[in-house]
Amino acid sequence: MTNVYCNPPFRITRTSHVCVTTGDLETSSAFYQDIAGLKISYQDDDAVYLRGVEEVCHHSLVLRKSDQPASCDAIGFRVLHDSDLDAAERYFKDLGENVEWISRPGQGRTLAVNHSSNVRFELVAEMEMRPRGLDEYQSPRGGRALRLDHVQVVVPDVGPVGDKFIDMGFRASEAIVEPDSQKRIGLFLHRKNNPHDLVLAMGAGPRLHHFAYVVSDLQMLFRACDIAGTMGVGNEVERGPGRHGPGNGTFVYFRDPSGHRLELILPPMQYMDMEEQTRIWSAGEKHMIVPWGAPAPQRWREEATHFTDVPLSDGALARWTSR
Numbered sequence: 001m002t003n004v005y006c007n008p009p010f011r012i013t014r015t016s017h018v019c020v021t022t023g024d025l026e027t028s029s030a031f032y033q034d035i036a037g038l039k040i041s042y043q044d045d046d047a048v049y050l051r052g053v054e055e056v057c058h059h060s061l062v063l064r065k066s067d068q069p070a071s072c073d074a075i076g077f078r079v080l081h082d083s084d085l086d087a088a089e090r091y092f093k094d095l096g097e098n099v100e101w102i103s104r105p106g107q108g109r110t111l112a113v114n115h116s117s118n119v120r121f122e123l124v125a126e127m128e129m130r131p132r133g134l135d136e137y138q139s140p141r142g143g144r145a146l147r148l149d150h151v152q153v154v155v156p157d158v159g160p161v162g163d164k165f166i167d168m169g170f171r172a173s174e175a176i177v178e179p180d181s182q183k184r185i186g187l188f189l190h191r192k193n194n195p196h197d198l199v200l201a202m203g204a205g206p207r208l209h210h211f212a213y214v215v216s217d218l219q220m221l222f223r224a225c226d227i228a229g230t231m232g233v234g235n236e237v238e239r240g241p242g243r244h245g246p247g248n249g250t251f252v253y254f255r256d257p258s259g260h261r262l263e264l265i266l267p268p269m270q271y272m273d274m275e276e277q278t279r280i281w282s283a284g285e286k287h288m289i290v291p292w293g294a295p296a297p298q299r300w301r302e303e304a305t306h307f308t309d310v311p312l313s314d315g316a317l318a319r320w321t322s323r
């Protein structure tokens with residue numbers, strides 16, 4: 001596993017962006033500006049492109065207008081160099097995977113992978129640059145979200161799908177397994193130096209469960225919650241604030257006006273030394289996986305965003321959860 005991480009077939013560096021649809025661009029855009037604190041890089045009649053306060057890349061979130069039920073067009077990963085896109089094309093074609101070159105405003109060459117797992121992702125090496133907003137102290141908005149950190153995707157078969165991403169160079173920082181069978185039902189995969197770029201959780205899928213932005217501190221986390229309440233959407237503060245055992249993350253989850261789930265987190269721990277082994281959590285250790293706080297609400301366990309035009313697997317709709 002570590003060898004592939006060190007010598008991947010192409011070099012993914014991090015989670016780059018998420019593309020979701022909405023029936024109401026204006027309302028969705030206002031949500032991400034006023035509550036999360038994202039900034040608009042570009043907009044037209046069909047889409048809004050947003051980025052975090054710390055981000056210099058053109059966008060980390062794309063809201064595309066659609067009259068169809070809200071869905072996720074793709075999740076995006078950044079690769080280190082333009083040549084990694086060509087390496088990725090060769091890699092996927094050799095495996096018989098379906099790939100195509102697409103264009104998206106603000107992005108350089110982009111390789112879309114219609115992956116056999118049905119998880120829709122795209123790879124990009126470059127974006128247009130925008131000013132970093134960290135020194136704009138006079139105009140904080142919402143939780144002043146700094147940067148996109150990770151996405152979580154629900155899939156019916158975490159083990160086999162996880163292995164395909166591990167073969168691409170991801171490394172498993174943590175895993176949740178069933179006590180008796182040791183079957184993987186949750187898997188934290190990373191390329192950058194924290195526990196997660198892509199998290200897989202067992203359930204009917206593939207579906208996008210959430211995407212997560214980092215905020216600077218607890219005050220900003222609560223500020224986002226307070227503003228949601230002030231705006232009359234306090235009921236859409238869906239879960240938390242709370243603490244995850246795996247990843248040691250501090251979280252709060254929101255539902256946006258289209259139902260997509262946004263997580264705000266505090267800066268995650270660092271994860272970079274190669275000799276560190278995957279930390280295994282038993283699903284039976286519920287008191288450790290969610291050490292305190294109320295159980296996850298039913299809608300957090302059952303509802304997630306479908307990928308655009310991708311059929312759902314059979315099986316229970318709920319995402320696996322520890323309590």
Ligand SMILES: [Fe+2]
Pocket residue numbers: 150151152199210212263
């Ligand atoms: Fe998360």
